[in-house]
Amino acid sequence: MTTTYARTIPTLALAAVLAACSGGTSQPSNTPAPAGAGPRIVQPGAPGQAGRTFSADELEQVEGVSYTDADVRFMQGMIPHHRQALEMTALVRQHATTAAVRQMALRMEISQRDEIAMMSTWLRERGESVEMSVMGMAHHRMMGMLTPEQMETLASARGVEFDRLFLEGMIQHHEGALDMVTTLFNTSGAAQESTVFKFAEEVDADQLMEIERMQALLEQIGR
Amino acid sequence: MKDMGNKITGAFWLLAATALVVGTVAAPEGLKGQQQEEQVPPAAPALEWDPNDPRIGLGAGWMDAESAISGMELLAAIPRPDGFFNPSTPADGRFSNTDLAFQDDMLIQGNYNGFQIFDISNPADPTLAVSVVCPGGQGDVSVYGDLIVMSAQETRGRLDCGIEGVADSISAERMRGVRIFDMSDMNNPTQVAAVQSCRGSHTHTIVTDPADSENVYVYIQGTSRVRPGDELAGCSGGGPEDPNTALFRIEVVKVPLANPGAAEIVNMPRIFADEEGNLAGLWQGGTHGPGTQSSRMTNQCHDITAYPGIGLAGGACSGNGILLDITNPESPTRVAEVADPNFAYWHSATFNNDGDVVIFTDEWGGGSAPRCRATDPATWGANAIFRIGDDNQMELAGYYKLPVPQTDTENCVAHNGSIIPVPGRDIMAQAWYQGGVSLMDFTDPANPFEIAFFDRGPLSIESLFTGGYWSVYWFNGRLYGAEISRGIDVFRLTPSEHLSAAEIAAAEAVMMNEFNAQLQPKVEWAPTRDVAQAYLDQMTRANRILNDRASEIQSALDANAGAMTLNNLAAEIEADVVQIESGELGGDAERMAKLAAVLRGMAAQQ
Numbered sequence: 001m002t003t004t005y006a007r008t009i010p011t012l013a014l015a016a017v018l019a020a021c022s023g024g025t026s027q028p029s030n031t032p033a034p035a036g037a038g039p040r041i042v043q044p045g046a047p048g049q050a051g052r053t054f055s056a057d058e059l060e061q062v063e064g065v066s067y068t069d070a071d072v073r074f075m076q077g078m079i080p081h082h083r084q085a086l087e088m089t090a091l092v093r094q095h096a097t098t099a100a101v102r103q104m105a106l107r108m109e110i111s112q113r114d115e116i117a118m119m120s121t122w123l124r125e126r127g128e129s130v131e132m133s134v135m136g137m138a139h140h141r142m143m144g145m146l147t148p149e150q151m152e153t154l155a156s157a158r159g160v161e162f163d164r165l166f167l168e169g170m171i172q173h174h175e176g177a178l179d180m181v182t183t184l185f186n187t188s189g190a191a192q193e194s195t196v197f198k199f200a201e202e203v204d205a206d207q208l209m210e211i212e213r214m215q216a217l218l219e220q221i222g223r
Numbered sequence: 224m225k226d227m228g229n230k231i232t233g234a235f236w237l238l239a240a241t242a243l244v245v246g247t248v249a250a251p252e253g254l255k256g257q258q259q260e261e262q263v264p265p266a267a268p269a270l271e272w273d274p275n276d277p278r279i280g281l282g283a284g285w286m287d288a289e290s291a292i293s294g295m296e297l298l299a300a301i302p303r304p305d306g307f308f309n310p311s312t313p314a315d316g317r318f319s320n321t322d323l324a325f326q327d328d329m330l331i332q333g334n335y336n337g338f339q340i341f342d343i344s345n346p347a348d349p350t351l352a353v354s355v356v357c358p359g360g361q362g363d364v365s366v367y368g369d370l371i372v373m374s375a376q377e378t379r380g381r382l383d384c385g386i387e388g389v390a391d392s393i394s395a396e397r398m399r400g401v402r403i404f405d406m407s408d409m410n411n412p413t414q415v416a417a418v419q420s421c422r423g424s425h426t427h428t429i430v431t432d433p434a435d436s437e438n439v440y441v442y443i444q445g446t447s448r449v450r451p452g453d454e455l456a457g458c459s460g461g462g463p464e465d466p467n468t469a470l471f472r473i474e475v476v477k478v479p480l481a482n483p484g485a486a487e488i489v490n491m492p493r494i495f496a497d498e499e500g501n502l503a504g505l506w507q508g509g510t511h512g513p514g515t516q517s518s519r520m521t522n523q524c525h526d527i528t529a530y531p532g533i534g535l536a537g538g539a540c541s542g543n544g545i546l547l548d549i550t551n552p553e554s555p556t557r558v559a560e561v562a563d564p565n566f567a568y569w570h571s572a573t574f575n576n577d578g579d580v581v582i583f584t585d586e587w588g589g590g591s592a593p594r595c596r597a598t599d600p601a602t603w604g605a606n607a608i609f610r611i612g613d614d615n616q617m618e619l620a621g622y623y624k625l626p627v628p629q630t631d632t633e634n635c636v637a638h639n640g641s642i643i644p645v646p647g648r649d650i651m652a653q654a655w656y657q658g659g660v661s662l663m664d665f666t667d668p669a670n671p672f673e674i675a676f677f678d679r680g681p682l683s684i685e686s687l688f689t690g691g692y693w694s695v696y697w698f699n700g701r702l703y704g705a706e707i708s709r710g711i712d713v714f715r716l717t718p719s720e721h722l723s724a725a726e727i728a729a730a731e732a733v734m735m736n737e738f739n740a741q742l743q744p745k746v747e748w749a750p751t752r753d754v755a756q757a758y759l760d761q762m763t764r765a766n767r768i769l770n771d772r773a774s775e776i777q778s779a780l781d782a783n784a785g786a787m788t789l790n791n792l793a794a795e796i797e798a799d800v801v802q803i804e805s806g807e808l809g810g811d812a813e814r815m816a817k818l819a820a821v822l823r824g825m826a827a828q829q
Binding site: 054099104202 | 304305306312314315316317319335336337351352353354355356357358360377378379382383384385386387388389390391392404410411412413414415416417446447448484508509510513514517519520588589591592593686687688689
């Protein structure tokens with residue numbers, strides 16, 4: 001899918017001016033910017049170390065660290081994970097008897113829908129598939145997702161029994177998401193892309209809180 | 224703008240309906256000592272708006288979106304410079320613009336990839352002076368003398384400001400904490416200190432000690448994952464029973480100004496602890512009862528705003544708003560706390576100039592979600608305004624939310640702002656991400672209302688790209704907006720039914736050498752004609768002054784009256800004040816007294 005924004009900044013023209021004025025080699029850090037060369041781009045060093053300036057043809061390097069395959073797998077994997085959560089919360093609309101469970105499920109629905117949209121946009125923007133590979137799916141089963149049998153049992157449960165199964169299932173499901181975040185952060189080079197980092201941290205904080213809340217609800221309705 | 228007979232009301236939110244289901248589950252234990260009420264609280268009120276508001280239906284675009292403006296004029300719109308954006312998308316999170324700081328002719332724009340310094344000697348034409356590459360996010364910046372402080376929290380942050388990230392999941396090359404740069408040679412900024420912390424620095428706050436000119440303090444607000452002890456000794460992510468946990472605290476960095484390279488953490492105060500020493504002494508996380516918002520557990524502060532002039536700081540600390548006594552900046556102590564059933568995540572704090580009102584913002588949805596839709600409640604993702612009593616206890620007065628709905632592809636929620644120093648009024652300019660800029664009058668904290676705005680259409684109508692205003696701050700007569708993906712916008716105020724030319728001129732005359740929104744300055748207005756006129760305009764607008772007296776004052780101001788006339792007039796007004804206070808006369812005793820003082824000040828200067 002293509003997007004419909006337009007950008008009117010003469011980026012290339014500016015880069016061309018820089019290239020014409022400052023040449024192609026990296027300059028020592030204490031060289032003042034030549035007159036008319038445009039704004040300086042400086043990269044300081046570690047404390048006590050000298051910095052450096054960027055020359056025009058190094059500009060593209062400024063972009064820096066990008067995303068990794070692990071980031072893509074994380075995003076691709078979290079989409080079906082979230083989708084199953086939406087299947088579970090849809091059942092809550094029909095069957096839940098406890099007000100607090102209904103409220104919690106509605107809140108989850110809102111945030112998980114928004115996050116699915118965000119993840120899909122992130123993947124599409126980078127030309128990555130929104131769907132994960134079949135092998136990935138197989139691995140994904142282990143990440144806390146409910147089995148088809150568990151989903152069937154949940155769908156046919158009624159009354160407080162439904163509420164109990166929903167809470168237990170969603171706790172399992174959320175713990176899987178926390179595992180996915182931990183795996184991501186333990187993978188060298190992963191989670192350094194800013195959007196992935198922020199999203200993984202949000203999943204961590206939100207779902208941990210929801211697990212605690214669901215555990216408290218389970219206590220209250222009686223296991 | 225306010226046509227009550229012609230307002231649209233958002234559909235009742237989903238939760239409002241479910242709140243009617245009989246609740247059988249008690250609310251979780253909340254703030255210690257706070258009783259949970261049995262009754263079902265009223266559903267959060269729906270948003271109301273003017274259907275003719277020009278912000279509705281604006282065309283989308285990155286640098287060419289349609290816009291709507293009221294009460295202000297856009298003077299400049301400066302896109303992000305090369306190296307600080309991705310030309311193929313507006314929403315590359317590695318290059319998001321973040322917070323702003325100001326000093327003299329310098330504007331410092333934080334960015335996930337570093338920061339830039341703009342020359343704003345002509346505010347209508349900011350020019351880029353230097354770009355500094357140093358990734359790590361969020362890149363919130365503050366300035367103090369020759370020092371620039373920047374927050375780093377991401378796992379890609381490197382000690383050497385490198386752009387290549389950190390290859391290993393445990394590494395001595397990683398930098399998460401606050402960086403301190405020496406900018407005495409603006410062409411060659413040097414990193415003089417990199418203070419590592421366990422959760423990194425999401426935001427930070429410079430705190431000054433009025434009695435100590437040799438040191439400043441930086442409070443580190445970490446909100447991220449605690450890193451392994453293998454990477455930074457002593458870091459533990461344990462629960463409140465773990466005495467070493469990096470949760471449930473802030474870090475206090477002492478910066479010796481003569482040797483900023485020696486900056487180090489000198490205290491890690493447990494500002495959420497209760498009297499029994501439980502580190503998790505405040506909000507435990509969860510809802511406040513049926514139909515209410517679910518508030519995050521208080522194990523972190525998202526942001527703290529210090530106001531040394533009143534000895535207090537306001538902490539927006541995930542599940543609570545708190546006040547800290549900062550008379551000893553090295554050892555802040557909590558003096559008050561509030562929770563709120565409408566708040567998801569306490570995000571930032573701003574005081575009014577008198578220091579007897581504090582605004583807390585709620586970043587429901589984390590800033591990347593659309594939370595200003597027609598169906599979103601008017602008290603969720605909003606500002607909550609509290610009066611501060613003589614005992615420092617806070618009392619809720621009212622809520623304010625951007626009073627116009629945004630689309631579902633616009634991330635929108637209450638975000639950063641600062642006070643516009645109009646004498647006699649409390650006004651805040653505020654960023655609402657893609658909801659734009661909104662100026663809120665909260666002189667009456669129970670009845671806040673909008674007096675000016677600027678808004679662009681969404682970045683896209685197909686996808687939600689995180690963008691919009693991160694911060695909007697007032698500095699030396701102009702408003703500067705930091706747009707995440709569109710760059711820097713500069714505004715000036717224009718007179719309207721809500722704001723007179725004199726009120727604007729009085730605000731524009733307030734000059735500062737330096738401004739950090741998280742280090743709030745106390746403003747004092749010089750006695751000028753504009754300040755006197757501003758008070759008079761306010762009383763006239765509110766019909767709280769007798770016509771004859773108003774005419775008399777206006778004539779004196781128009782005629783540039785001499786000292787004797789001004790003093791005589793002041794004496795008459797002071798006599799009015801006595802009568803108003805005794806109930807013999809209607810009117811605004813407080814503003815009349817201020818006006819009399821200004822007239823006497825003007826007389827004394829002649």
